[in-house]
Amino acid sequence: MKRLFITLAFCFSLSVAAVAQNVQLVNDLGIQSDELADVQERIAEKVDDFQRWIQDLAGRGNVSHNTKIEIYDRTLKLFIGEGKSYRTQEPSPYGGYIEKEHEAVKMTTINSKYKKLKSHYPMTTYLSNLIKRSETPNYRYSQIVIEAADAVRVDNFSKIGDGRYVATAHILQHFMGYSSDGRRVQYEDYTAKTITIYINRLEINTPEGINVIWQILLGDVDCDDIW
Amino acid sequence: MVRVRILLVFCLSSLIAAPCFSQTWGSNPELNAFANYYVKSLNEFMHRFNADEIPAFIQEEGKENIRQRCIIALFDLEQVPNGQSEAARRILKFDSIVCASNILLRITDPGLYAEARCLFKYKKKELELNLVLVYDNIRDDYYRWSIAGVNGLVEAGIIDTAAYGYINPVQHELHFSELSQAFPHMNGYFSNPHDIDPLSFFAGLAESGALELVGCQTVTYWFTQVPGYVFSVSLHPRLNTNAGWLIHDLLEVKDEDKPKIIDYFITGK
Numbered sequence: 001m002k003r004l005f006i007t008l009a010f011c012f013s014l015s016v017a018a019v020a021q022n023v024q025l026v027n028d029l030g031i032q033s034d035e036l037a038d039v040q041e042r043i044a045e046k047v048d049d050f051q052r053w054i055q056d057l058a059g060r061g062n063v064s065h066n067t068k069i070e071i072y073d074r075t076l077k078l079f080i081g082e083g084k085s086y087r088t089q090e091p092s093p094y095g096g097y098i099e100k101e102h103e104a105v106k107m108t109t110i111n112s113k114y115k116k117l118k119s120h121y122p123m124t125t126y127l128s129n130l131i132k133r134s135e136t137p138n139y140r141y142s143q144i145v146i147e148a149a150d151a152v153r154v155d156n157f158s159k160i161g162d163g164r165y166v167a168t169a170h171i172l173q174h175f176m177g178y179s180s181d182g183r184r185v186q187y188e189d190y191t192a193k194t195i196t197i198y199i200n201r202l203e204i205n206t207p208e209g210i211n212v213i214w215q216i217l218l219g220d221v222d223c224d225d226i227w
Numbered sequence: 228m229v230r231v232r233i234l235l236v237f238c239l240s241s242l243i244a245a246p247c248f249s250q251t252w253g254s255n256p257e258l259n260a261f262a263n264y265y266v267k268s269l270n271e272f273m274h275r276f277n278a279d280e281i282p283a284f285i286q287e288e289g290k291e292n293i294r295q296r297c298i299i300a301l302f303d304l305e306q307v308p309n310g311q312s313e314a315a316r317r318i319l320k321f322d323s324i325v326c327a328s329n330i331l332l333r334i335t336d337p338g339l340y341a342e343a344r345c346l347f348k349y350k351k352k353e354l355e356l357n358l359v360l361v362y363d364n365i366r367d368d369y370y371r372w373s374i375a376g377v378n379g380l381v382e383a384g385i386i387d388t389a390a391y392g393y394i395n396p397v398q399h400e401l402h403f404s405e406l407s408q409a410f411p412h413m414n415g416y417f418s419n420p421h422d423i424d425p426l427s428f429f430a431g432l433a434e435s436g437a438l439e440l441v442g443c444q445t446v447t448y449w450f451t452q453v454p455g456y457v458f459s460v461s462l463h464p465r466l467n468t469n470a471g472w473l474i475h476d477l478l479e480v481k482d483e484d485k486p487k488i489i490d491y492f493i494t495g496k
Contacts, residue, residue, distance in 0.1 A: 093365045118444065149258045226464065227465055
């Protein structure tokens with residue numbers, strides 16, 4: 001219990017420090033600090049959703065196939081382009097912005113902690129593979145569990161246009177594959193992942209005045225390393 | 228100094244000798260505890276280095292010498308087994324210079340280089356090259372990473388400074404008909420093979436389609452801003468309390484020698 005309390009105290013103090021730091025950073029970019037809390041919270045929620053839904057897609061037997069298809073669709077909606085190619089505007093050195101076409105959002109994976117081979121998949125393929133594996137009889141693992149650290153670090157806020165920013169979110173995950181009898185962990189690894197975040201400040205005209213909405217979309221997911 | 232040395236020994240003993248979490252993990256609180264130690268990004272590294280973001284485990288040890296302790300904890304301490312005196316002395320010296328001069332790291336500082344170890348396909352074989360990238364200001368508040376150099380073309384034999392080609396001394400009278408011998412392997416035919424600019428050569432290979440990018444494997448950051456030092460920051464993925472983006476190489480370099488080192492770093496020459 002004491003250990004749990006210390007851990008929670010650690011997490012709380014770290015998150016307070018991280019948010020305090022980001023207030024300064026983001027203020028340098030012209031975002032008001034009261035808006036920051038909202039942006040931070042929204043990013044953390046989106047990343048949490050992504051992590052939770054991945055666990056649902058990878059799990060065997062807990063979630064029906066139809067529910068997994070719904071979760072698959074919901075997960076893709078978190079991402080810029082929703083699994084398809086997308087366009088962004090990037091600052092030009094001569095003033096103004098340049099339209100750029102991007103391939104569909106990618107997920108980088110490392111196959112195992114032993115071989116450490118990096119592969120890049122479209123997000124649609126990555127998510128489909130999670131479902132396929134979870135429903136394949138006699139798959140090498142009887143159950144897959146993906147745990148995630150609660151603390152999501154959001155940093156590297158950078159301006160890319162008027163009211164448009166990119167940032168990064170960093171997560172730690174623990175993967176466990178159970179043996180066919182389900183009694184022991186046959187394989188486990190830890191991964192550090194970085195997610196690109198696209199942030200758009202949208203102003204909506206309403207009868208009460210202008211409402212500001214922060215649109216948060218996830219981008220490419222990179223696997224930093226595995227161990 | 229004695230006090231800081233004691234701190235270093237304390238950090239070494241607590242960070243290196245700390246038990247590996249993998250023995251007991253299985254619940255999220257422990258993964259969360261590990262996440263507090265793990266330096267998750269270059270951004271977090273720089274904020275901890277500048278001590279404008281102080282991790283809880285540093286705060287818990289007291290309020291004195293916070294920045295010194297933040298910086299010590301950012302070293303790859305597995306390189307300093309048992310507080311090895313020479314390596315520890317070098318870390319302490321660096322630490323005291325940074326703190327005394329209040330040197331802060333920013334991503335926008337000139338003097339930061341990212342070395343990306345990239346895998347390419349060249350003539351159906353895998354080829355590893357290091358691209359050097361710098362953080363450029365485009366205009367106003369806008370920045371981007373851009374390619375400043377490439378290393379590995381000479382080592383891979385693609386630029387061959389020892390190759391020698393011969394165009395005979397009367398060729399000028401024949402409209403240099405033997406020039407065809409220099410294609411496509413032109414290496415030995417340059418007046419001064421050491422003048423070959425690797426980045427232009429690389430750009431030519433990429434443009435012609437001879438070089439195909441497979442992906443970036445690892446990234447190392449080189450910081451040259453601290454007077455008298457060049458140091459590298461790379462990822463150290465492991466399950467202990469000294470993990471993530473940490474200082475790996477610490478080189479003592481005279482400031483007047485830094486331009487040469489940076490030039491060598493970018494051009495390989």
